[in-house]
Amino acid sequence: MNRASKIFWPMLVKPKDAVIKQTEQLSRSQKLLTELGLIKSGSNGTYQIMPIAQRSLDKCINLVQQNMVEAGGQKITLPVLTSTALWKKSGRLEGDISEFYMVRDRSGKQFLMSPTHEEAVTAMLATAAPISYRQLPLRLYQIGPKFRDELKSRFGMMRAKEFLMKDMYTFDLSQETAKDTYDIITKAYDRFFQQLEVPFVKVNAETGIMGGSLSHEYHYISSVGEDTLVKCESCGFAGNAEVFHQSSNCPNCQKADNLSQVHGVEVAHTFLLGDKYSKPLGATFLNTSGKPQSLIMGCYGIGLSRVLAASLEVLSTDQELRWPKLLAPYDVCVIGPKQGSKEQTLAERVEYNLLEHLGDICGSDEVLHDDRKDLTIGKRLLDGKRLGHPFIIVAGAKSVLPEDPRLELHSSDGNKMELNLNEALQMVNQYVSQKKHLINIRMSTKEEEQTNRQQKVGHTL
Structure with a gap:
């Protein structure tokens, strides 16, 4: 039994007549979590998570893992440090890297404190023993810290310099089977967000620095959201304003003048990458003819610490926290x-x-x-x-x-x-x-058939 008297719970105690000077804009979730002693600021943009909030975060982790395993995921762990040489090979080091933390070891070799792991996981596959088409699809995921030197870290764990992420990387033998995998994983994401019972929108998005041919973002609608979304009031279609900034008609139902703009907090992102990383990094599999062929990739991220903070932002009142049922401590x-x-x-x-x-x-x-x-x-x-x-x-x-x-x-x-x-x-x-x-929401029959079809492809080709 948990006893309140034994829990480390450093609530902020304010004198009754104290006048608090506010130096920055605080989100509702940041204010409540801090005042109630559930998180503490470590430094600008980093947060220490106290035992009660850690319970909630652990529940979020477990729920995500349940969905990833059900979708065929296998858990791995990759090093936080990634050699910049890999990012040079993929071409991403030539872009805007101002948000990335760079470190050197004592011999002068340079590393990234990984904001994401596409290069690292692809290089791992490239150096593994030859992969047969019979082993595909591969769906590898991890849960760990990511680092981005945010210019404006704010709103607590919703925009922090260090955050906890679940990232999955998938490897298929063709664009067709990669699209099947994409559908399966995004359905698992749909299911996860439905389980939390926090209203969300899934929007078409630009691929940006990640590259690839297909991308979706998952957003919680909130006034403190930093993304502008376009939503159709007729059919419910939603998209990132960056994608549909010139559109006056809904791309889905074609109705005119029925689009509205809302603010969203991005809590997850999915990409169909093709061979953008596998080709330059030499990640191949042996096809039915025994010849090497580039793996077709996808990547899928959920910001776990951001999901926790953003769900509280949406559900809570100004004075009291409100938790999703499955995340309540x-x-x-x-x-x-x-x-x-x-x-x-x-x-x-x-x-x-x-x-x-x-x-x-x-x-x-x-x-x-x-x-x-x-x-x-x-x-x-x-x-x-x-x-x-x-x-x-x-x-x-x-x-x-x-x-x-x-x-x-x-x-x-x-x-x-x-x-x-x-x-x-x-x-x-x-x-x-x-x-x-x-908790027991499962994949639909159609999704199960799709998974089974992919497994059969690997054994019959």
Whole structure:
């Protein structure tokens, strides 16, 4: 059982009459996460993640991994440092590299603190033993830090210099099978964002420095978003304004004068790359004739720390955090009587009985026991509401009434109910069932058939 008194939770305490000078524009999520002690600024553009927020981030990681494995992904780990020689071969070192961190080792060799790993993973494939067409498609993913020297790092983890990313790199034998892979992985991305239940848009995008022939971005709509999107009010089609800046008609339904502009926070990006990297870096496979042929690539990124911050930005109020169901650090917080109160002895029996039942329903790791009994129930309840626990259940004076004992249940949507024990447990049980339903969203039959077809291609060619 998680005990609030033992959690490292360095909340900012402001004197009542203090006047705080604001030196920069803060996003809602950045302000709340910092004030509540869930993140701390390490330096300009970097953040230290405290235990409660780390729980949420770990849940995000696990959910992404579930989707990547279901889509045929295999997990790897690549070094943070990538030789600049590889970026010279791909031609990307000749472009704008002002956002990249460069370091040298003691012998003078230069490396990038990788903002992305296309060159590194392609070079790894190029130096591996000859790959047979029977081994394709390959879908390799990793989860780790990325680095970009943002000119204007702001809005907390939504635009940081160091961030956590899931990046996948896929290798196919033809443009056709690479497009099948692209469809499978983007469907897995669709599923992941649907599981989070945060409204998102998937837009056509420019390929930019990454290159390739096809690209999509996933955005959360927010006033602090730095991308301008064009959205059709008739059919729901959306695109990056950079792509459709000259268009007055919807490219999808062709209706005129029905396009509106909104701001988006980019949380994921997918690319169909072709042989842009495999050709210059010599990554090949042996075809049915036993001859080497360039691998056809795709790459797929999700900014995990950005997803966490941006989802809170969209869902939260100005004063209280709101979490996606599957990312909430805890399902329920239990608050018992204050130390020394007249109902303490009897109410604590109710409190510990409640904790035992909740452990059976949620699993004890999903329950937070706010055992800081030197604080009033009101103070602990205020902290719990600001932290955005899906449910807070209070075992106070009303829980020991002889005729009709009641627990006080507060839900994160602002509702307050007085329920008996069984009714409160039923509410939590329904919530846990909803979470299980979201976790168990699977690939459609069509996607499964597409995956099976690709696997058969590798064995029958």
